[in-house]
Amino acid sequence: MTTDETNGRTRRRLLVGFLLLGLFASAAVLLGPGLLGALRAGGGSLPGLSECTVETAEGEVVLSRNEAQLATTAVALLARGLEAPDTSGIDEAVLQRLADGPSEDAGPSLSCRGSAASDLAEQQLTATGLTPRAEQVRTAMAEVFGDQSLGGFAPGGVGQGHGADSTHYDGRAIDVFFRPVIEENRREGWILAHWLVAQAEDLDIQYVIFDDRFWSAHLPRAMARLRFPGPQ
Secondary structure (H helix, E strand, C coil): CCHHHHHHHHHHHHHHHHCCCECECCEEEEECCCCCCHHHHCCCCCCCCCCEEEEECCEEEEECHHHHHHHHHHHHHHHCCCCCCCCCCCCHHHHHHHHHCCCCCCCCCEEECCCCCCCCCCCCCCCCCCCHHHHHHHHHHHHHHCCCEEECCCCCCCCCCCCCCCHHHHCCEEEEECCCCCHHHHHHHHHHHHHHHHHHHHHCEEEEEECCEEEECCCCCCCEECCCCCCC
8 A cells, every 4th residue: 555545544534533524433513503594585596406316326316305304214214223204205216325325435325405594593502512403403313313422512512622613612513423434334424414414404404524525505405525635
């Protein structure tokens, strides 16, 4: 293995362990007071675009947001061996792709059109160190995914360990850890990431970051790739 390959693997592990603000070794869910609404209030900024899409081996499949929520929830529950809601109206290829990910490697398969509100009131920390909206996200995740390895918050709040402007300090971010960093855990992380994207409008989620990619409520769609400078 070359030095560049080794450095690349090291950077990937660091990212997976600490940046996954959306799902993965560290899945981070970021919430903000000014999210998912301005577009909603204005009737949507991108008329004509489907709400959600899934990339399958046969091509792109369009879903309504309700269908995306149903599909991602069913896949998550089935992965835990639990009873799932009826998905008979959803293409089986969609469910298979959400469960397995791309055949060549774990990665993003679903994305939904974002909308960013500007009318959400600022919230203070609760006893857990999260805002009430972030607590709602944590509760919703637990109902579908069960107990998880969480971080990025603490009773009384956190005051270090993140970037200067991190929403962790405001109790508006949650990290979800999937370790060790192996292919199986990456696929599990993407199941959660897709579920969060599908639920973002209802749960006022601003960003989902996972596996070098992020989804934003401020962008029309897609899990964009994060770019970091290479070794000098």
